[in-house]
Structure formats: structure tokens, C-alpha cells
Amino acid sequence: MNQKWKDLDTPALLLDKPALLANIQTMSEFAKENSLNLRPHIKTHKSIEIANLQMEHGAIGLTTAKLEEAEVMADAGITDILVAYPVSSQVKIERAIRLLQKGTDLKLAVDSLEQIKLLQKALEKTGHTIEVWIKVNSGLNRCGVEPGEDAVELAKAVLFLSQLRIGGIFTHAGHSYGAKNAEELKHIALAEAEAVVSSAEACEKAGIPIPVRSVGSTPTYRLAGTVDGITEVRPGNAVFFDSIQVGLGVAKREQCALSVLVSVVGVYKDRIVLDSGSKTLCLDKGAHGLDSVKGYGFVVDHPELTIERLSEEHGVAVFENSSDLRLNDKVRIIPNHACTVANMFDEYTLVEGDRVSGQWKVDARGMRK
Ligand SMILES: Cc1ncc(COP(=O)(O)O)c(C=O)c1O
Missing domain, CATH: 3.20.20.10 (Alanine racemase)
Incomplete structure (x- = not known):
């Protein structure tokens, strides 16, 4: 694949493969060094590919929240x-x-x-x-x-x-x-x-x-x-990390493997509108009371922006002083809560550097039957 992720249609769920592998490795090393069994919770990624990677890196089994997730993983041979x-x-x-x-x-x-x-x-x-x-x-x-x-x-x-x-x-x-x-x-x-x-x-x-x-x-x-x-x-979440973990001091921004590529669909004198609403970024600001996240996700390379409001398909970002973003510009957002955001997409687009390197399904997404 020789596509640049910047050229993808939006919103797209980007998964930084080197960051993902590093996070999997970190969990695995911690478990090994402390003679612990590792049973990652897969509600975060709901992906057979990622679960298989975790198993290859020494997990003894998986944790799921739903029977449906267990069915998907069992059918895949775990x-x-x-x-x-x-x-x-x-x-x-x-x-x-x-x-x-x-x-x-x-x-x-x-x-x-x-x-x-x-x-x-x-x-x-x-x-x-x-x-x-x-x-x-x-x-x-x-x-x-x-x-x-x-x-x-x-x-x-x-x-x-x-x-x-x-x-x-x-x-x-x-x-x-x-x-x-x-x-x-x-x-x-x-x-x-x-x-x-x-x-x-x-x-x-x-x-x-x-x-x-x-x-x-x-x-x-x-x-x-x-x-x-x-x-x-x-x-669970440690496979991706997210803005809530960064707010808690548990992860650094560079360790966050999951982001959403979004487009600017409107530019106004006091705000920018993005094609990422609550059906993309979800409304999480920390399920159990954290208030250290700013807005509905961290806009990479644009610290002046705060995503202040979400309707279903629109994200409204306000800025301090000014913003140089223009119509159709694309930005990456590190979600507040990676687990709920992954559940909103059919697939991960794997990225390495500025390139797309593959596609993985979010196999057990939804699962509300
Ligand atoms: C029973 C159980 N174990 C493990 C986890 C993983 O938690 P975290 O995503 O914070 O790693 C969860 C998360 O909901 C859970 O409910």
C-alpha cells in the first residue's frame, strides 16, 4: 500500500501500528518481569488481529465484557x-x-x-x-x-x-x-x-x-x-491509551495508538466545525469522574482548539485567538475514551509514519443483538 493516511476519506479510525506493538510489548514485559499471567480485556479493541497479537506476546487468555465478544474470539480460535x-x-x-x-x-x-x-x-x-x-x-x-x-x-x-x-x-x-x-x-x-x-x-x-x-x-x-x-x-485500554489516560498521568500523548482523522467542514469567525460528532468521538469525558480532559478529544498539532460541543455528526471546536485551519483541512483527534470510539467504526486503518499499511476489522463491534 502506498497511500498516505492524510488522503483518506473522513472520519477514519487510524491505528498507529508501531505504537500499538509497543503498548502490547509493554504489557507483556510487565507481566513477565513480575511472573504474572496476562489476560487483556478485549472490549477496548474488539479485534481478532489484535487479540492474536496479544496472545503471541504471551497473554494466557482474554477477558471480555460480553458473551458476544467471547463468541467472536472463540470462533477465531482463542x-x-x-x-x-x-x-x-x-x-x-x-x-x-x-x-x-x-x-x-x-x-x-x-x-x-x-x-x-x-x-x-x-x-x-x-x-x-x-x-x-x-x-x-x-x-x-x-x-x-x-x-x-x-x-x-x-x-x-x-x-x-x-x-x-x-x-x-x-x-x-x-x-x-x-x-x-x-x-x-x-x-x-x-x-x-x-x-x-x-x-x-x-x-x-x-x-x-x-x-x-x-x-x-x-x-x-x-x-x-x-x-x-x-x-x-x-x-484493557493500555493497548491503545487515550486522552483520559494522558489526563490521569498514566500514559504520554505519544503512546496513544488510536486517533480519528477528521475534516474541517465549516470555518466561522469564532469556531471550526469538524465531521466528527458524538457518533464518532462519543460523549465520554471520563466514565468514573475524571475532569482533567479538555473538550471531546485532543486535536493533534492544534492546541488552540477545544472541541466544545458535539451533535451527532458535527463537532464544534472553539479556539483561542485564531486558527489557521481552512475548509477541507484534516486533523487527527486522540479520543477521550478509545474503547467507545473503536466500537463506532467498522475497521481500523493501520498507519506507519505517513503511510497506510493495512486494514483490520473491528470484529466484535456493536454486538447488541
Ligand atoms: C472486569 C474488568 N477487567 C478489566 C478491565 C480493563 O480496564 P481498563 O480498560 O481500564 O484497562 C475492565 C474494564 O472495564 C473490566 O470491567
Whole structure:
């Protein structure tokens, strides 16, 4: 391919391949150096090509949020998958069972008595067994049992269910995205690890072995992963990074592998309009409370611009003093949240330097059936 990415139609999702490979390598080296298993969360990229690269670089398996993502990855031949989401409805359990029937080494997150009973009931009918990982709440206050005694109680209940076996305990410290400074981030990461290790130790004291103790969020995994007793990390966003990670101090702008190429579609005396609205850049400003991002994405080489407003297909950028951008000029935007933006596109355009070097599908995008 001898095309320059500047010549592409817009909006286009650009993936800087050298930056992507460096990010994959960094995660992999961290895991190796600390004797940790690496189970990247693929909700960020939803791409078979990228998942395969992560596996080639030493990941032992994948994490997904949705069963549909797990189905796409399993069909591509990656079999060790944790669905880190509470699966409890009959239709979803049946879907999980179909994955087991295909030979997927599926692990499901569990966090209530009611849920494990529903799993048991459905699995008894088919005769399958499944590995479950107890999810503990380390402060995000989303899903998960409270660490310690509540985790032990759930683990004991699993022991009585013939079709379920306990593989691990895990947590996700998503509230790290609201950390105000490095100190607070460290505090959250250590609490994340503590929630898992203390729960696992309490289970083992009660005679229930917990082989996997897993933590993961891009802001915390390097801190939580080095705590004694942790065996696995599950970074997701770290494969791309984005403006939220830069705002948190977790990544440098140069490490951000994903950007959106957009065009100027209107120039006015106090604003520039871009062909990138909420259906391209998404409305994220930090899901869990971060307020250090400016506007709806960082416009590369144009620090004077702030993307102040988005309608569906228009992005309105205001500027300090003046801007030299003209109609049909193109700029790159590093999104606030790479994971939601990737989900908006059918494909990644791979770029190396000023050239296009390939195209990869966003295989598991959407997935809302
Ligand atoms: C259970 C679980 N593990 C890992 C991750 C990865 O987090 P991040 O994208 O911050 O690395 C997430 C993100 O939502 C998650 O929910």
C-alpha cells in the first residue's frame, strides 16, 4: 500500500501500528518481569488481529465484557476466555453453554447466590461443568460481593454445586479513573489488590483453594499487579491509551495508538466545525469522574482548539485567538475514551509514519443483538 493516511476519506479510525506493538510489548514485559499471567480485556479493541497479537506476546487468555465478544474470539480460535460480567438470564446462560459445547475454556464471573443457583440449574440439564470466578467489589461499587467473609460464603456455596468449580477471585478498580492524583491512584490500586488477596486468603483458610487472583484496570494494573499474592492482570485500554489516560498521568500523548482523522467542514469567525460528532468521538469525558480532559478529544498539532460541543455528526471546536485551519483541512483527534470510539467504526486503518499499511476489522463491534 502506498497511500498516505492524510488522503483518506473522513472520519477514519487510524491505528498507529508501531505504537500499538509497543503498548502490547509493554504489557507483556510487565507481566513477565513480575511472573504474572496476562489476560487483556478485549472490549477496548474488539479485534481478532489484535487479540492474536496479544496472545503471541504471551497473554494466557482474554477477558471480555460480553458473551458476544467471547463468541467472536472463540470462533477465531482463542479458547481461554473470562466473561467478566454477571451472566444470569436463561438466554445468556444457554449462550455460555454453547461456548462450552464448542470447547471454549470459559470462565464466568459470579457474585450472588441466586446467580450461581441459576447457573447450576441450567448446567445440570446439559451435564456441563463451568469454572466460575468470584467478583469482589474493591470500591467501584458496581458488581461484586464485598471482600472477605462475603466472598468466602459465596465460595462455600459454590462447593455444593456439582456443575460449578471455583477458579479464581477478581476485581476491577474502575473508580481509579476518578483519582485526583498519583497518591490517590496508588491508594486505589493497593486497595484493589488487597480486596482480592484478603478474600483469596480467607477462602484458603476455610479450605477452598483459589489459584487465580486477578486485578486489572489500565490506571492500576502496574501497581496492583506487584502486590504479593496477585497472579494475574487484565489491562484493557493500555493497548491503545487515550486522552483520559494522558489526563490521569498514566500514559504520554505519544503512546496513544488510536486517533480519528477528521475534516474541517465549516470555518466561522469564532469556531471550526469538524465531521466528527458524538457518533464518532462519543460523549465520554471520563466514565468514573475524571475532569482533567479538555473538550471531546485532543486535536493533534492544534492546541488552540477545544472541541466544545458535539451533535451527532458535527463537532464544534472553539479556539483561542485564531486558527489557521481552512475548509477541507484534516486533523487527527486522540479520543477521550478509545474503547467507545473503536466500537463506532467498522475497521481500523493501520498507519506507519505517513503511510497506510493495512486494514483490520473491528470484529466484535456493536454486538447488541
Ligand atoms: C472486569 C474488568 N477487567 C478489566 C478491565 C480493563 O480496564 P481498563 O480498560 O481500564 O484497562 C475492565 C474494564 O472495564 C473490566 O470491567
